[in-house]
Amino acid sequence: MIAQSISMMHEETLRRIDLGGVLKDCQIWWLPAGAPTSEPRAIHCTLSGRMVVAGHTVHLQVSLPTEFPRCLPEIEVLEMFPPVGELPHLSAQGQGKVCFPQDANLLDADEPYAIVLDALAFTRNLLERMLPDSKRASEFAREAFVYWGQMAQRGVECVVTLGEHPAPIWVLSKGDELRAVVDDVAEYVASRAPGGMEGLESKFALYLPLGAERVASGFHPRELATLDGLRKHVRALPEEDRIRLSLLLGHVQGTELFVVVGLRRPQEERALLGLRIFDIQGGHPLEDVQALARIEPVLLRRRDHSFLAPRGGAGKGLRSRRVLLAGCGAVGGYIAFSLARAGIGGISLVDPDLLALENTYRHVCGLSWAGISKVVGLQWEIERAIPYVSVNAYRGRFERLLDSNASLLLENDLVISAMGHPTMDLDLNKRVWSDTKHPPVIFTWLEPLGVGGHALLTHRSKPDGFPRGCLKCLYSRPVEGGAIQNRAAFASPDAVYTRDTLGCGSRYLPFADLDAQRTAELATRLALRALRGEVSDAPLLSWRGERKPFEDEGFSVTELFSKALDPFGYIREDCPICSGK
Numbered sequence: 001m002i003a004q005s006i007s008m009m010h011e012e013t014l015r016r017i018d019l020g021g022v023l024k025d026c027q028i029w030w031l032p033a034g035a036p037t038s039e040p041r042a043i044h045c046t047l048s049g050r051m052v053v054a055g056h057t058v059h060l061q062v063s064l065p066t067e068f069p070r071c072l073p074e075i076e077v078l079e080m081f082p083p084v085g086e087l088p089h090l091s092a093q094g095q096g097k098v099c100f101p102q103d104a105n106l107l108d109a110d111e112p113y114a115i116v117l118d119a120l121a122f123t124r125n126l127l128e129r130m131l132p133d134s135k136r137a138s139e140f141a142r143e144a145f146v147y148w149g150q151m152a153q154r155g156v157e158c159v160v161t162l163g164e165h166p167a168p169i170w171v172l173s174k175g176d177e178l179r180a181v182v183d184d185v186a187e188y189v190a191s192r193a194p195g196g197m198e199g200l201e202s203k204f205a206l207y208l209p210l211g212a213e214r215v216a217s218g219f220h221p222r223e224l225a226t227l228d229g230l231r232k233h234v235r236a237l238p239e240e241d242r243i244r245l246s247l248l249l250g251h252v253q254g255t256e257l258f259v260v261v262g263l264r265r266p267q268e269e270r271a272l273l274g275l276r277i278f279d280i281q282g283g284h285p286l287e288d289v290q291a292l293a294r295i296e297p298v299l300l301r302r303r304d305h306s307f308l309a310p311r312g313g314a315g316k317g318l319r320s321r322r323v324l325l326a327g328c329g330a331v332g333g334y335i336a337f338s339l340a341r342a343g344i345g346g347i348s349l350v351d352p353d354l355l356a357l358e359n360t361y362r363h364v365c366g367l368s369w370a371g372i373s374k375v376v377g378l379q380w381e382i383e384r385a386i387p388y389v390s391v392n393a394y395r396g397r398f399e400r401l402l403d404s405n406a407s408l409l410l411e412n413d414l415v416i417s418a419m420g421h422p423t424m425d426l427d428l429n430k431r432v433w434s435d436t437k438h439p440p441v442i443f444t445w446l447e448p449l450g451v452g453g454h455a456l457l458t459h460r461s462k463p464d465g466f467p468r469g470c471l472k473c474l475y476s477r478p479v480e481g482g483a484i485q486n487r488a489a490f491a492s493p494d495a496v497y498t499r500d501t502l503g504c505g506s507r508y509l510p511f512a513d514l515d516a517q518r519t520a521e522l523a524t525r526l527a528l529r530a531l532r533g534e535v536s537d538a539p540l541l542s543w544r545g546e547r548k549p550f551e552d553e554g555f556s557v558t559e560l561f562s563k564a565l566d567p568f569g570y571i572r573e574d575c576p577i578c579s580g581k
């Protein structure tokens with residue numbers, strides 16, 4: 001749309017508002033000719049008018065930015081009569097622009113007039129809700145973090161537990177630069193990728209839970225950045241907390257104290273606000289009325305697990321769970337990352353191989369760490385990207401590791417094998433079924449050329465009797481004395497699928513990265529359900545790919561490929577491992 005027609009449409013929209021009667025005494029103002037119009041938020045024209053809300057005459061201004069109607073109009077409260085104090089959700093000091101919720105992003109650009117009407121209706125509704133005094137204080141408390149962010153000149157990472165009582169915490173700094181405020185220095189340093197943590201100085205700091213509702217109405221977050229305001233809130237603390245605070249203040253050294261205020265919010269988690277109290281003189285300003293100090297509001301960037309994990313859909317309960325993952329190739333690499341992102345607290349990686357250049361396109365590490373062992377490369381990648389997961393790397397063959405460290409199985413809540421090596425998987429299956437204390441195991445593997453993938457869960461350690469079904473059930477010997485075959489296979493067993501480009505020892509199974517991801521997702525979802533105790537039986541889950549490209553390569557699928565899949569159809573009555581015979 002050319003600038004001319006945009007401004008005509010804007011003017012037309014505002015004229016309809018005038019005629020529509022939502023606002024009284026309307027006036028339309030034009031920006032001076034030649035004003036810049038290339039900026040997306042530049043304003044062409046504005047309309048001012050009045051509406052009456054809850055007994056107040058409100059003087060509003062509606063502005064249409066150049067981007068309108070692909071964005072909301074700007075609505076500003078110019079004045080109110082009778083006047084009221086500051087209102088929440090109006091930006092800037094005093095009265096100001098209406099803050100629209102961020103989810104108001106579906107606009108029907110064909111109906112610009114309706115967009116403005118909706119925005120005015122929202123404004124009226126907001127003012128009706130915010131005009132009562134009592135509502136205002138709790139709304140300011142609810143929005144405290146936003147107001148604090150507007151006052152703060154700098155921010156710092158924060159890993160502090162939201163407690164109900166004053167508590168000692170630590171502020172980490174390097175020279176004048178604040179790095180973090182934490183309640184466990186060792187845990188914080190461990191949750192950071194290595195490097196950058198050297199030379200940090202840690203100093204006593206204070207966690208101070210406050211409740212705006214304990215103080216008379218008229219609360220505004222700004223008052224917490226003043227000594228009088230802080231003291232008012234401290235005086236309103238319960239007796240027990242004031243005694244505790246007094247004891248803690250005895251630990252303050254020097255003329256500076258970092259305080260994390262945990263401000264209670266109605267029906268929600270506390271808001272964390274940082275304050276650097278400095279130039280302290282003549283007692284401690286939190287308890288002593290004569291004491292002097294200055295206050296710097298600091299924005300706290302929360303980095304604690306209970307804040308970060310739920311945003312990624314990670315379960316809080318999974319942080320204490322440990323998973324042993326054997327095989328860190330294409331499928332295993334994705335599983336390791338997905339487990340970490342799901343909030344699993346401990347992952348042990350086992351694999352003997354190095355990250356190879358030729359697998360760049362099908363390993364989660366890509367080109368990073370080529371030539372480094374898979375377990376170490378993956379450990380670094382995970383620790384670099386995701387906090388609060390401890391990753392152990394064991395370079396070596398899984399069966400040898402189990403031979404030398406018999407308790408390894410017992411130390412984990414779940415074992416996943418993505419080795420893609422039937423002989424070693426059968427060995428693991430036998431080993432796990434040898435002791436009822438062993439954790440459940442998921443075997444997962446990929447078929448060639450995207451024809452499918454599988455994940456099988458087996459457990460020996462069910463308190464109420466173990467469910468039948470194990471990896472051994474899958475293998476049968478169709479011909480007496482012949483080779484054993486996997487009965488879950490979609491790819492016909494009588495073909496060679498591995499390819500060889502560089503000679504002996506460099507054979508590989510052709511599959512695409514997406515096939516590996518799909519298999520990893522299947523296995524990880526099953527793993528999370530198992531860890532949450534949601535699966536008590538032993539299902540074999542499979543995905544089927546496309547048949548045609550597979551057959552175009554000259555291969556054929558098994559009968560099973562065209563049949564309905566039964567997750568328990570694989571269980572064999574005469575299985576030498578899980579039938580108990």
Ligand SMILES: [Zn+2]
Binds near residue numbers: 472572576578
């Ligand atoms: Zn079995």
